[in-house]
Amino acid sequence: MTGYAYQWVSRLANPILGWITGWISFTFLAIVVVAVDYTVAATVVPALFDFTGTPLTSFEITAGVLLLQALLVGLSTKWTERVNNFAVTAELIGMVALVVLLFIVGVIAHKLSVGNLFSRGDIPAEGYWSFGTATSVGPWMLGFLLGAFTIVGFESAANLAEETKKPEVVVPRAMWQAVLASGVLGFLFLLVVTAAVNDPTTLAQSGTPIADVIRDILGSFVGTALLILVAIAIFACGLVILMSGVRLVWAMSRDQRFPGWQLLHKVSPRFRTPANATVFMAATSAVILGIFSTSTDALFKLFSAATLLPASIYAITTALYxxxxxxxxxSAGFSLGRWEVPVLVVAVVWLVFELSLFRDASFKDPWLYVLAMVAIGAVYLGYLLVTRGKEGSRCPRWHRSMLNWMKSPALPRNP
Structure with a gap:
């Protein structure tokens, strides 16, 4: 059903914990779309148009991208899907072409260095491999968060389940295919780009390091063409995230469990989209953009918050499952079978390790964002409990029927 982890946890535990998870999910989606769009503004656009980006230009470009995405999501689901499908195709073609060309040209031009893969660059050897202290984490350990940020949101496919034929089959397949493609292509891309770095010290000072490496190896024309494909792919990524956030807000509002649900649950009769929820989601993200974009290290803070929150959501969902x-x-459409227990064990170990990394003092601002949003959510949840009571805070549409479904003795159970 539409509603991200909100729906799952409401069923796995209870509607109150489901609401808490739903609010955390909203907190995540509202900032991750900013983080993704800001990547285009801060790293890709300056390289394409050959200018030095500033916090102001990054803010303006990100705001423009966010507005365009909101217009697509709010005006036409069909066109949103078309843009996304085109972008996914362009992304796959672009990433494969990029990896292959960087490798071939790099080898021929003798510009690839395997030693880069094992180099610390300018980072001191002392404490490099360390797990850290109570308030710090070693550099190598922090590197794990790069992958953690990249491979999130794969479950967003479930947010369109009510608009998909045979979702019990299509959604799980879309999820594992997305993880596989992102993992394999992303790993190969990072491998070849790292090997292609000429001067790590100089590159570390650049605002567009990846673009610099691509152009150094492939030249200006090919590099620019591939950067355009990258920009399209990132735009589509933000588009899907925004759509996912809109669907979450709409689903919680449909259950009368989100601030302003009286307006946000409505579907536009003209466009047949949750237009009000789209405006609200885009406006919330715009406010977050305005708060974070004043900082010179805005991208780091956005990435950090957008990595911490999904880890928390996955941990809650996994524990309850x-x-x-x-x-x-x-399951009627997908099952891990005998691999379920090993996958769960690995997932728990990974999530505990990932969450432990966020004790580093550099994550202060992301934690403040999370705490501020949680405080706002706590106030509204308290309002629900006071005005409706514990029973009144349950989801009115499905709770009783779902409870009967869960308790039915005739249903087959998981082994």
Whole structure:
């Protein structure tokens, strides 16, 4: 069902914990779309048009991209899907071409250095491999968060389940295919780009390091063409994130459990989209952009918050699934089978490790953002409990029927 982790946790545990997870998910989606769009503004556009970006130009470009995405999502679901499908195709073609060309040209021109893959660059050797202290983490450990930021949001496909034929089959397939493609292509891309770095010290001072490496190896024309494909892919990524956030706001509003649900649950009769929820989601992200864009290290702070929050969401969902998996009916479309337990063990170990990295003092501002949003959510949840009571805070549309479904003795159970 539409509604991201909000729907899952509401069923795995209870509607109140589901609401909390839904609010955390909203907090995540509202900032991650800014982080993704800001990447275009801060790293790709300056390289394409040959200018030095500033916090102001990054803000203006990101705001423009966000507005365009909101118009697409709010005016036409069909056109949003078309743009996304085109962008996914362009992304796959572009990434494969980029990896292959960087490798071939780099080898021929003798510009690839395997030693770069094992180099610390200018980072001191002392403490490089260290797990860190109570308030710091070693550089090598922090590197894990790069992958953690990249491979998130794969479950967003479930947010369009109610608009998809055979979602029990299509959605799981889309999720594992997205993770596989991102993991393999992303790993190969990072491998060849790192090997292609000529001067790590100089590159570290650049505002567009990846673009600089691509142009150094492939030349200006090919590099520019591939950067355009990258920009299209990142735009589509932000588009899907915004759509996912809109669907979450709409789903919680449909259940009368989101601030302003009286307006946000409505679907535009003309465009057949949750237009009000789209405006609200885009406006919230614009406010977040305005707060973070004044900082010179805005991209780091945005990335950090957009990595911390999904890790928390995945941890909650995984823990609750482990606690209730024996009570759940068997899946009708996808199952890990005997691999389920090993996957759960690895997931728990990884999530505990990932969350432990955010004790580093450099993550102060992301934590402040999370705490501020949680405080706002706590006030509204308190309002729900006071005005409606514990029973009144339940989802009015489905709770009783879902409870009966979960308790039905005739349903097959997970092994």
């Amino acid at each position: 482990i606690a209730t998996r024996k009570k759940l009916p068997a």
